[in-house]
Amino acid sequence: MPIVNRVADLHADIVAWRRDLHAHPELLYDVTRTAGMVAEKLREFGCDEVVTGIGRTGVVGVIKGRKGTSDKAIGLRADMDALPIEEANDLPYKSTVPGKMHACGHDGHTAMLLGAARYLAETRSFAGSAVVIFQPAEEGGGGGKAMVEDGMLDRFGIGEVYGMHNYPGMPVGQFGIRPGPMMAAADYITIEIEGVGGHAARPHLTVDPVLVAAQIIVGIQSIVSRNVDPLKSAVVSIPVVRAGNADNVIPQTVQLKGTVRSLSEEVRKLLETRLRQVVEGTAAAHGAKAKFTYRRNYPVLVNHARQTEFAASVAGEVVGAAQVDSELPPMMGAEDFSFMLNERPGAFIWVGNGDSAGLHHPSYNFNDEAIPYGTSYWVKLVETALAP
Numbered sequence: 001m002p003i004v005n006r007v008a009d010l011h012a013d014i015v016a017w018r019r020d021l022h023a024h025p026e027l028l029y030d031v032t033r034t035a036g037m038v039a040e041k042l043r044e045f046g047c048d049e050v051v052t053g054i055g056r057t058g059v060v061g062v063i064k065g066r067k068g069t070s071d072k073a074i075g076l077r078a079d080m081d082a083l084p085i086e087e088a089n090d091l092p093y094k095s096t097v098p099g100k101m102h103a104c105g106h107d108g109h110t111a112m113l114l115g116a117a118r119y120l121a122e123t124r125s126f127a128g129s130a131v132v133i134f135q136p137a138e139e140g141g142g143g144g145k146a147m148v149e150d151g152m153l154d155r156f157g158i159g160e161v162y163g164m165h166n167y168p169g170m171p172v173g174q175f176g177i178r179p180g181p182m183m184a185a186a187d188y189i190t191i192e193i194e195g196v197g198g199h200a201a202r203p204h205l206t207v208d209p210v211l212v213a214a215q216i217i218v219g220i221q222s223i224v225s226r227n228v229d230p231l232k233s234a235v236v237s238i239p240v241v242r243a244g245n246a247d248n249v250i251p252q253t254v255q256l257k258g259t260v261r262s263l264s265e266e267v268r269k270l271l272e273t274r275l276r277q278v279v280e281g282t283a284a285a286h287g288a289k290a291k292f293t294y295r296r297n298y299p300v301l302v303n304h305a306r307q308t309e310f311a312a313s314v315a316g317e318v319v320g321a322a323q324v325d326s327e328l329p330p331m332m333g334a335e336d337f338s339f340m341l342n343e344r345p346g347a348f349i350w351v352g353n354g355d356s357a358g359l360h361h362p363s364y365n366f367n368d369e370a371i372p373y374g375t376s377y378w379v380k381l382v383e384t385a386l387a388p
Contacts, residue, residue, distance in 0.1 A: 002318065004376045006122070010115050014375065015368045017041070018111035019093035022366070025082030025100040025107075028141040029056045034080045034110070038134045041114050045121040047132075055147030059134040061117055062156060065126035068388035072128035075153070075161035075344070076378055077337060078113035079106045079138035088362035104359050105166040108366035108374070110134060112164070115371065116378035126386035131156045137336075142298070144336035153343055160307055161346035162381060163337040164374060168359060170352035172369045175315035175377070176328035177349045179308040183301035184233070184261040185268050186334030191216065191279055192291040197252035207287045209254040210243050216256065216282050216290070217241075223274045228267055235261040235332050236271065261332040263300055301338035304345040311347040314384055318376045333359075351377065 017037075026034050035057050042050045042061035049062040062073075087094050087101035095101040102108075117132045133152070137143030153161070170176060193216070195209035217238050228234045238258035244251030260275070262268040272294050283290035312326040328350065337348055351374045357363040 014115040021107035028137040057136045061132045066124040068127040070128035075158040077133040078109040105366040112374040115375040127388040128386040130382045145339040163348040166353040167350035168356045172354040174352040176325040179305045181263040184332040187260040190293040191256040193254045195288040213254040298334040307347040
């Protein structure tokens, strides 16, 4: 089954919605305009129920099928928030908000799901309920968790939940998915090192926290290379080093901040334990003190086997089985759709965005040619999963 004809007819409208969203980016939970537009559209489409304020600023629409009676409900999720990045594109619809842009394609995700909602509300060729979920604060704010904790899944009787994200570098008209771990847990560390400051020409009278920091940065890489099973994945990166301000003063303190990524709970626990040991032990060996803080954030995104197979088959109906990579390698980026998958079976799929700049790049732009594929996927997923 190729692209749904009615979806192709709606392409121009969906593109217009997407470009309007792109021009008016909003961050984290402050998505008032975006959520308002989404809710207004869902009401215009004739959704049976439209609820705002879930997970602070999330929006949920319920569309009931007319092909028999069923209590089954599936959730389809799109994220709405942008990023604190200055856009580098020169587009007619470029960001009108300084320092903010849709650099991850959430404008496209929202528009595609709106397009699917319009089609499903028109046709209702299914039994049960399609629940369209528009989530705030995916970019580090844990909006998916907030919506789950607000009782969304139970409130709307959602039995399965599905997500989708664009994939730069994957050709338009292709999909990628895999069962099991697909995206990494994203945790964050802060290391506060205290030594003894002093004159840089008399280092023997100090305990140099910069030297200690350097040893820690090098030392913690041995955790990945020597403690983690080489057939498993882990990343420890320290992008932030804050030290002194003068070239002739050894500072009293140094702060390090970084991220820790893993694809299993076993490795996640190992990393947390060994990082603490290496940080505190290295500092002590140099006569310094270290305060280590480990903050767990997004968990591993784990696709459920049956729902992944189903999602791949639906994508194959849209683009042909040969255009679906059902064993796409996992990646170390993170996604808070993982909170929903921890509560309900479901699957997260990638849709090709073509030869574009990478996600979170100031020159990134969602490819409007991907819209018919993503929207058709949502439509076929509902009509197949909720077939009478």
